Structure formats: C-alpha cells, structure tokens
Amino acid sequence: MGSKNKLKRFNENETFGNVIQPTREEMTTNFKWKGKWSSFFKNENPITLELGCGKGEYTIDLARKYPDRNFIGIDIKGARFWRGAKTALEEGLNNVAFLRTQIELVEYAFAAQEIDEIWITFPDPQIKYKRTKHRMTNPDFLASYKNILVEGGCVNLKTDSEFMHGYTLGLLQGRGEEILYAHHDVYKNTEAPEEVIGTQTFYEKQYLEKNKAITYIKFRLR
Template sequence: MGSKNKLKRFSENETFSNVIQPTRDEVIKGFFLKGKWASHFKNENPIVLELGCGKGEYTVGLAKQNRDKNHIGVDIKGARLWRGAKTALAENLENVAFLRTQIELIDLMFVKGEISEIWITFPDPQIKYKRTKHRLTNPQFLEKYKHILKPGGLMHLKTDSEYLHGYTLGLLQGMGAKVLYANHDVYRNEGSPKEVLEIQTFYENQYLEKGKPITYIQFRIT
C-alpha cells in the first residue's frame, strides 16, 4: 500500500465514530473507556474482542451473526483496521468498534471481568524462541486475558500455524485450563462451530489456496 493511501486511511480513521485511537500515555495514565464500554455502545450487552484483527473480517462477521453482543477489533495497524471500520459503518453495524493500540496494553483497556469472549485469529506465530514474548498465547498474555475475562469466558484461537496450535494446547494443559474443543484441520474434520467455518479472513483465504490446514482451539482460562 502506498504512503498516500495509508495517510488517507489514517485521516479517515480520525473521523470514524467506531474507531478509538488512544495514545500509549493516555492508556497508561487511565484509559477513559476502561470499565465504561457500555457507554460507548449505549447498552450492557456482552463484549467480544478480536485481538490482532487486521482488516476486521472476523469482528464484522461475528457482529453480523451476534447482534446481541458488542464486538471490538484490536490492532495497532490503522491502515488495516480502516477496512473493517468502514464496512461496519456502511452496513450500520452499531455493535462494532475498533481499538487501535498495542495488545500488550489490553489489560489497561478493560476492568476485571469486562470481557465475555476473546478471539485470536491468524496471529504471527512468532516461532523463534527470542520472539516468544510476542506470541499472543504465551503465559504473560494469557494472564492479561484472564484478568479482563468474565468467569467462564470463552477464548478462541484460529490459526494456520500447526506450531502455535500445538504450543498453545501444551501450555493450556500445563496450566490446567479447560480445552473445550480442538481441531487441527477444521475444513476436513467435522464438528467446528459455524463461526469458525463461515467467517474467513483475508489471510485465511490465502492459506486455503495454498492447501494449508486451518486449526482451531476453544478454551477457558477462568
């Protein structure tokens, strides 16, 4: 994407009512929506997060399927989440918001138990050992998720990375988490939830064209 297109999207994001872009300092000093997301959505419906939402396909797709829930896509790359925000506005999806921030700050964006469900869709698996701290299902991140999730809140990991799938399953077993469902090839093995099969991201389509299996885990850490 050219720099002019990026600048245009950054500028449009500033005008979108469904895009929130706090600075790092604003988050650390006290994020204004922490514990008050119901005021943004103007209802008390459950909140579902998509972490590393990219173009927002899952956030928008889930919002269409679940109008009784509020959906927030989180990503640091504004030029990508612009697509999802624009689509949500065009389709009058009032249960959608996009939060541009670092996922490492996620526990500063919500109070304890404010989130009902978390989706992690096609994150960078960060396979190299020195990149473990950036892996979105490492123990440190899971602790952050545990803090903001309601008791019994669901987590979902959908990825093309067999490494990340296996790493996460092993980690969950070691910490005594409850794995509700795991599938190493969702389109060839039956039983996956409909939202796993019916919603596909930009990157997922690329992986499927290459014949890569798509894996999925549903689990609880609270």
C-alpha cells in the same frame, strides 16, 4: 500500501465514530473507556474482542451474525482496520468498534470481567525462541486475558501455524486449563463450530485454496 494512502486512512479513521486511537500515554493513564464500554455502545450486551484484528474481517462478520453482542477489533495498524471500520459504518453496524493500540496494553483498555469472549485470528506465531514474549498465547498474555474475561469467558485461537497450535495446546494442557475444543484441521471436522468455519478472513481463503490446514482451539482459563 503507499505512505500517502496510509496517511489518508489514518486521517479518515479520525472521523469515524467507531474508531478509538489513544496515545500510549492516554492508554496507560486512566483510559476513558476502561470499565465503561457499555456506555460507548449504549447497551449492556456482552463484548467480544478480536485481538490483532487486521482488516477486521472476523469482527465485522461476527457482528453481522450476532447483533445482540458487541465486538471490538484491536490492532496497532490503523490503516488495516480502516476497511473494517468503514464497512461497519456503511452497513450501520452499531455493535462494532476498533481500538488502535498494542495487545500488551489490553488490561489498560478493559476492566476486570468486562469481556465475555476473545478471538485471536491468525497471529504471527513468533517461532524463534527469543520472540516467545511476543506470542499472543504466552503465559503473560493469558494472565491478561484472564483478568479481563468474565468468569467462564472463552478464548478462541484460529491459526494456520501448526507451531502456534502445538505450542498453545501444550501450554494449556501443562497448566491444566479447560480445553473445550481443539482440532489440527478444523475444516475436516464435521463437528466444528459454525462461527469457526462460517467466517473466513481474506488470507484464510487463500490458505484453504492451497489446501493448507487451519487449526482451532477454544479454551477457558481457570
């Protein structure tokens, strides 16, 4: 994507009522929507996050299927989720928002027990050991998720990375977390949840065309 096109999308995001683009300072010093997302959506419906949402494909598709829930896609790359934000406006999906920020700031964005569910879709597996701190299911991230989730709230990890699947599964088992579902090739499991196999990202479709296995874990943090 050219720099001019990126700038155009950034500028257009500023005009979208469903996009929030705070500075890091604004995020870390009393972010205005923390604990007040029900006011943003103007309802008390449960909130689902998609972390590292990319183009927002999962956020948008789930919002279509579950109009009685609110969905927030989070990514630092606003030029990517521009597409999702624009689609939501075009389709009149009032249960969708996009927040441009780093995932490590998630506790600054949401109050304790403000979120009902989290989706992590095709994150960078950060395979090198020195990149462990950036893996989105490392212990520090899990602690942050636990703090913002309601009691009994779930986390979903969908990835094409066998490494990320194995790392996360082993970590969860070692910590004694509640694993609700885990499969290393979810499309070959007839009991796979509909929201997993019924929603696909652009890159996921490409992986499937190449017969690449898609893994999935759903878990609760004790």
